[in-house]
Amino acid sequence: MNMSVKLIENAVGRMVPTEINGQKEIPYMGVGKFIPKKRKYNSYISTNAEFPADGNKKVKNLKEALQKAGLANGMRISTHHHFRDGDLLANMVFDIAHEMGVKDLIWFPSASFPCHEHLIPYLEDGTISRIEGSMNGPLGKYCSEGKMKGVAVLRSHGGRYQAIQDGEVHIDIAIIGAACADPFGNANGLNGKSASGLLGFALADSQFADKVIVATDNMVAFPCVPWQIQGNYVDFTVEMDQIGIPEKIVSGTTQITKSPDRLLIAELTARFCEEAGIIKDGFSFQAGAGGTSLAIGEFFCRIMKEKGIKARFARGGSNKYLVQMLEEGLVEYILDGQTFDLEGVRSMRENSNHVWTSPFTSYNYHSKGNFAGMVDVAILGATEVDVNFNANVVTHSDGYLLHGIGGWQNCLFSKTVILPIPLFRNRIPVVREEVTTICGPGELIDVIITERGIAINPLRKDLLKKLKESNLPIKSIHELKKEAEEICGIMEKCVLSDEIVAAIKWVDGTVIDVVRKVL
Amino acid sequence: MNMSVKLIENAVGRMVPTEINGQKEIPYMGVGKFIPKKRKYNSYISTNAEFPADGNKKVKNLKEALQKAGLANGMRISTHHHFRDGDLLANMVFDIAHEMGVKDLIWFPSASFPCHEHLIPYLEDGTISRIEGSMNGPLGKYCSEGKMKGVAVLRSHGGRYQAIQDGEVHIDIAIIGAACADPFGNANGLNGKSASGLLGFALADSQFADKVIVATDNMVAFPCVPWQIQGNYVDFTVEMDQIGIPEKIVSGTTQITKSPDRLLIAELTARFCEEAGIIKDGFSFQAGAGGTSLAIGEFFCRIMKEKGIKARFARGGSNKYLVQMLEEGLVEYILDGQTFDLEGVRSMRENSNHVWTSPFTSYNYHSKGNFAGMVDVAILGATEVDVNFNANVVTHSDGYLLHGIGGWQNCLFSKTVILPIPLFRNRIPVVREEVTTICGPGELIDVIITERGIAINPLRKDLLKKLKESNLPIKSIHELKKEAEEICGIMEKCVLSDEIVAAIKWVDGTVIDVVRKVL
Incomplete structure (x- = not known):
């Protein structure tokens, strides 16, 4: 980025720019400190008079749709990531843009996946100028190496909705892939070979983009x-032959961990929740779909059955294990943001208690509350955690930007946030003096659970008190860090370029940290 | 209204004001002729930081909610009419306002009913300055007699959504009564003693009002x-003891007509639809819940069974007859805007093919199309029709404003619009030289069906051609008028004051006609 841009120290002590890609930015001010005093974005009024009287909006193909939508140089093009690594549509959109000779597009996906490595040539030849969205894998590496023209901007799912709603991001054309749609444009992710369950990540795009294309x-x-x-x-x-690769959309490969260390972490997490009084009748939880999270779910099941209680709701990412809990009556509702396997899709289609949500209902921080705050316990991951409980989810300790934020930042507003993480990975400590990139402020992170001990955030005096007599291995975060260093040695902080390649937004649109080019 | 305001002749030849209640207005320009070039209304950005962290927004009672919402002189207060004549909530809101000494409120209901006669003292003592919304019965009479301070503004269901969305109407406080709600404010009309089926009429209010109160x-x-x-x-x-009178919310008293004349009209309508080729496999229809409409539905059933076909969807107002068609498989989907009986509520709760809609999806003319245009045939009522097929639904021939527009204007965009009406009522012709109030332009009204003959709009050459060899009593609209006059005599046009007491908006926000004070 333009090196003359002024950097300011924000409320977590990080130096962040006051301008990104030519747009003014507000440095992170602390949790709940930024109170916006402006109005939401308002798109132009449409009129039925300019649309087909019979509601049939079908055009011949994707190219015609993009042409009619006025695809032109410099536009911001949005897509969603419900097809995950099975997405074909975003690649096709930019194939067409390239063929049409359109340049300098900004790609604004809700997230990108390894399959989108296909787009690197378009970043090189100027078809795409930059990506504003979470980048998993190859594109993240590309960005980390400083090869992308502009600065990437990473947002949480809720932050993406917020940014669109608030007019921080203006979408020229949104392309929404759907497993099922009618010629009018009503669409869902439930029925069809490209079933992805739901389409919530495209909701804001549909509501606020200038032009909206539904492809099915x-x-x-x-x-x-x-x-x-x-x-x-x-x-x-647009009706198309194929918009996604079914087996890569809902892979169904997620399995409960078999690693003894991970199982131990899972067991400690469940025991912690039980002793802290979190697992009680009518409680609620959100856990991911990783192997450790799934194991935690299994332990939760056991505890609930023993106690004869049930949860009022679970937040998904849904999968077969969560569906089983719903069907066994251990959970009254699944409030689902994305389905990770076909069982999730089936359940959402058949069971009215398996409810599809959106980043608006669940995560938008610029609304009158959202669902995240009502969740009793959120169990999340991290690549790094520091002694102030700040955590990182986007970069590795070598500085490479390889992951998106997802709903992680948004879930930090749950009543209790637990990060069950290994103390080290590949002999690199996870608990450290300082994280490479701050994605979430320590004040929102309550408990770190590792295979070698549990650290409770000193701010949570209530939890410290409740667990005072516990047999669980409660330690201080400094003790955990020390143990990690005794095993792995003290790591030198990785040295990075001054050049900023990506900005990390907080849920309110302020800048919480930046990612710098790797050397 | 201020008599110095300039009147302009609009596209249907009516003299309408260019300003109403101090706000600039656009005279009706013709169907699809007004193309707005401005942006939608945008409310202020909220932030979770200013709402309870645990999502519990419960306050002690309705008064506290109104106080916290900042109820003050001159505010516009909205309510919905899903409780119909069983609504208790709107009356309570203004009882509280009166008790608090608040003055000059503008009441913006989606419609009002006889039960709201309770509010007349508040119109008299200045608690309420005027009503902007359809008025059924006593309030309409009150308005017609020129007793209301400002000018009433009547809109269709879709027009109300449009006006709010476009910022023509700013709502300070919306009060939404719901049969079921949680402390966060999620609400539905499906479960509970005050079940009304759905809450679509309050959707725009929830999205755009400054402050929103949900009472349950x-x-x-x-x-x-x-x-x-x-x-x-x-x-x-807010949690309350009672917000509505169940037996008046879903009265369940609607019955198929037994009148021989009405039955004849119903039969002629069904036969017309059959001969016109409208009733075919996969077709769609919208009919009301009046006695004649229900009879038409029964005739449709018979024809569908004979032909072995089914309808793709029916638009409701749902009732037990429509539900029966759904359950018998004669209709694949009910797309429902309001439920008229408990069978409608039950079906909507149980059957995922009985879908709740809103004025946004169904009727908003300022969006990228809406559902109305996809309906093959809409069967509607009218108080008067003129020789140019213009129709009236709000006033009687004596000039009294006694009905609301409902979804009537919006349904005129269906592919074929049929008005099955008696040729006269109480010896007053329904088909006349000129209607008292134009609510819908003749170019959108295709067929008038009376017990004494059927008139096809000359614009529908296709229908005239299809029905050329028919044995149905096809006549010209002039012939129908003449027959009416032969029986009833030629009516003198009712003489009204110059004073404008209400304005009738078209679906795009322009003024199609006015209602004048009765003498």
Whole structure:
């Protein structure tokens, strides 16, 4: 980025720019400290008079849709990531843009995956100028190496909704892939070969983009029910042969961990929740779909069955294990943000207690509350945690940007946030003096659970008191760090360039940290 | 209204003001002719930081909610009419306002009913300055007699959404009564003693009002599923003993007509639809819940069974007859805007093919199309029709404003619009030289069906051609008028004051006609 831009120290002590890609930015001010005094973004009023009287918005193909939507140099193009590593659509969009000779597009995905490595040539030849969105894998590496023209901007799922709603990001054209749609543009992710469960990550795009294209490989007669995306927001619809690779959309490969260390972490987490009084009748939880999280879910099941209690709701990422809990009556509702396997899709289609949500309902910080705050315990991951409980989820300790934020920042607003993490990975400590990139402020992170001990944030005096007599291995975060260093040695802080390649937004749109070019 | 305001002749030849209640207005320009070039209304950005961290927005009672919402002189207060003549809430709101000594409120209901006669003293003592919304019965009479301070503004269901969305109407406080809600503000009309089926008429209010209060007599633990109203838009929630009178919310008294004339009209309508080729496999229809409409539905059933076909969808107002068609498989989907009986509520709760809609999806003319245009045939009522097929639904021929517009204007965009009406009522012709109030332009009204003949709009050459060899009593609209006059005599046009007491908006926010004070 332009090196003349002024850097300011923000509320977590990081130097961040006051301008990114030519746009003014606000440094992170602390949790709940930034109170916006402006209005939401308002798109132009449309009128039915300019749309087909019979509601049929079908055009011949994706190219025609993009042409009619006025695809032009410099536009911001959004896509969603419900197809995960099975996405074909985003790649096709930029193939067409390239073929049309359009340049300097900004790609604004809700996240990108290894399959989008396909787009690197377009970053090189100027079809795409930059990516604003979480980058998993190859694109993150590309960005880390300073090869991307502009500065990447990473946001949480909720932060992405917030940024669009607040007008920080203006979308020219949104392309929404759907497993099922009607010619009017009503769409869902439930029915069809490209079933992804839901389409919540595209909700803001549909509501606020200038032009909205719905593409489907399963066009049905109006009405496509349920309409997770509402046709009233849609300009054009396209019927295509294939928009995703089913087995990569819902891989179904997630399995409970078999690693003894991870199982120990899972067991400690469940025991901690039990002793802290979190697991009680009517409680709620959110856990990821990783192997450790799934194991924690299994331990939760056992405890609930023993106690004869049930949870009021679980937040997903859903998968077969969570669905089983719902069907066994251990959980009354699944409030789901994305389905990770076909069992999740089936359950969402069949069971009205398996409810599809969106980043608006669940995570938008610039609304009148959201669902995250009502969750009793959120169990999340991290690449690094520091002695102030600040955590990192986007970079590795070598500085490489390899992961997205997902809903992680948003979930930090749950009543209790627990990070079950290994004390070290590949002989690199996870608990450290300082994290490479701050994604979440320590004040929101309550408990660190490792295979060698549990650290409770000193701010949570209530938890410290409750666990005072516990047999669990409660330690201080400094003790955990020391143990990690005794095993791995003291790591030197990785040396990075001054050049900023990416900015990390907080849930309120302020800048919490930056990512610098690796040397 | 201020008599110095300039009147302009609009596209249907009516003299309408360019200013109403101090706000600039655009005269009706013709169907699809007004193309707005401005942005939607945008409310201020909220932040979670200013709402309870645990999502519990419950306050002690309705008064506290109104106080916390900042109820003050001159504010615009909105309510919805899903409780119909069983609504207790709107009356309570103004009882509290009166008790607090607040003055000059503008009441902005989605419609009002005879039960709201309770509010006339508040119109007299200045608690309420005027009503902007459809008025059924006593309040309409009150307005017609010129007793209300300002000018009433009547809008269709879709027009109300449009006006709020476009910022023509700013709501200070919305009060949303719900049969079921959680402390966060998620709400639906499905579960509880005050079940009204759905809450779509309050959708725009929830999205755009400054402050939103959800009141319920059935508070459940989060999550209240489905969330027809999303808690993310809600400021305060209130638990109350009773918000409506169940037997007046869903009266269940609607019966198929037994009148021989009405039955004849119904039969002619069904036969017309059959001969016009409208009733075919996969077709769609919208009919009201009046006695004649229900009879038409029965005739449709018979024809579908004979032909062995089914409808893709029916638009409701749902009732037990429509539910029966759904359950018998004659209709694949009900897309429902309001439920008229408990069978409608039950079906919507149980059957995922009985879908709740909103004025946004169904009727908003300022979006990228809406559902109305996809309906093959809409069967609607009218108080008067003129020789140019213009129709009236709000005033009687004596000039009294006694009905609301409902979704009537919006449904005129269906592919074929049929008005099955008696040729005269109480010896007053329904088909006349000129209607008292133009609510819908003749170019959108295709067929008038009376017990004494059927008139096809000359614009529909296709229908005239299709029905050329028909044995149905096809006549010209002039012939129908003449027959009416032969029986009833030629009516003198009712003489009204110059004073304008109400304005009738078209679906795009322009002024299509006015209502004048009765003498």
